Amino acid sequence: MNARLWIGTSWKMHKTIAEAEAYVGELTASPLLDRVEAFIVPPFTALAAVHRALGDAPVHLGAQTMHWQDEGAQTGEISPLMLRDCGVGIVELGHSERRASHGETDATVNAKVASALRHGLRPLICVGDQGDDLDAGASIETVLRQVKLAIKGIDTASLGRALIAYEPVWAIGEAGRPAEPAHVAEVHGALRAMLGQRGLAALPLLYGGSVDRANAGALTALANVDGLFVGRAAWTARGFEEVIEAALHGAKDRAGLA
Ligand SMILES: O=C(CO)[C@H](O)COP(=O)(O)O
Secondary structure (H helix, E strand, O other): OOEOOEEEEEOOOOOOHHHHHHHHHHHOOOHHHHHOEEEEEOOHHHHHHHHHHHOOOOEEEEEOOOOOOOOOOOOOOOOHHHHHHOOOOEEEEOOHHHHHHOOOOHHHHHHHHHHHHHOOOEEEEEEOOOHHHHHOOOHHHHHHHHHHHHOOOOOHHHHOOOEEEEOOHHHOOOOOOOOOHHHHHHHHHHHHHHHHHOOOOOOOEEEEOOOOOOOHHHHHOOOOOOEEEEOHHHOOHHHHHHHHHHHHHHOOOOOOEO
16 A cells, blocks of 8 residues: 555635635645645635636645535535535535534434535544543544444445544644644554454544644654644645645655555
């Protein structure tokens, strides 16, 4: 296997179209993009403009969520067909902010994963334990349960396109504290073992939550970390490039990575 690291950033509810275009103009000048599977996940309003601005650049375009129906009376929602129409290839599903504040459940994540795969989109399934889970030693069972429910009833062959991001809720955002590499290694190891039992050992496992250029290398040095999903540290093109650089450096001695 000669896999490459997946390194991406969600801009969450940040950036106007002009700001998004300026970011893409700067990022696409980076030679590092040829060495990873880079992806950016802008807000819906900037998707079409970012798609145009990316042109042939080696950067995947993602969306932050979607509805599972193709169309319908779903005010305010976006369908998989609409994402495809904007040039989107990846869709983030189940982020903890959507679970906490926008009614996302394990069941809706499961419906969305199935729909994304039907429409040729690559689902980026986000799972994460709460601080209480961590304190109770229940991180692994929480995360395994979320993944099992997200992929429930979906055939193994089509799931080969999925990406999984472990994002501890206690590690995300301004109030978050970055997870220790030893904790990430334990959770990713358990995820790999469970997925392996289901014929899905090759699914890329990304880590997210307060990733920055200082800790990226220690995370990608871990055998079961196949990429990083970054928020704040990559909201400038230079910041994103620095994280990619650190991630590549961390992974340089790992067998099987390009
Ligand atoms: O979604 C995330 C990565 O895009 C995640 O919420 C991490 O955010 P960060 O703590 O600002 O890196």
